[in-house]
Amino acid sequence: MTRLFLRIDFEPSGSALGLGMVQLLEGIAEHGSLRRAAAAMGMSYRKAWLLVQSVQKTFDGPVVTAEVGGATGGGTELTELGNTLLKLYRRVESRAADATKTELEQLSGMVRATAAPRRAGKRKRTTKN
């Protein structure tokens, strides 16, 4: 399987929408909480919070609702703008994949069959004796 990962850059603002942001927004939609969305991705709360701030600054309106209520309460949800963003990003992804099937198959056919993280003769971090 060959997969296409996309980052959309908005020039000249210098801002971007990438897969990490999109996955975090999807997590928020699923879990109803930034903290739980971050945990589900194995991302620190701080990093998730910064990502959300950056998305909020990029777009013309709030993308998620404010989290209120401290450690247990509150919760975060996507706004209508946030939902639209997600839908558009995923549509870009699927249209791009459809339009490039032939080339992706050609590239995939050029990949070394044995190209794997583990290679013969190479061991996983052994301690020196």
Add this chain to the structure above:
Amino acid sequence: MTRLFLRIDFEPSGSALGLGMVQLLEGIAEHGSLRRAAAAMGMSYRKAWLLVQSVQKTFDGPVVTAEVGGATGGGTELTELGNTLLKLYRRVESRAADATKTELEQLSGMVRATAAPRRAGKRKRTTKN
């Protein structure tokens, strides 16, 4: 202007072809030298060399010719496989952009006009008084 940046992931090998690699290969084609290609990108020679090693391991054959001759001599060129890779990647890029014009324009219209690294009222890391 809205731009699409692509990374192509080859599963299950875990290897990928991204913009950094592609730009380095283009630099090698232009400069005929890994060292000069790295310098033109503001990339360290070591990082460029590692990137090339990773591309070489990913594909089913050499992507660049070996650099021989030390600090001044030698030189590196793309192989036929390397040239084909580049051509395919750029074709994926342009087809994906063509296929997603409508969505990219919609997204672009949702970006905050004033979204810039510097914002009014926000100062660069002030110390607490």
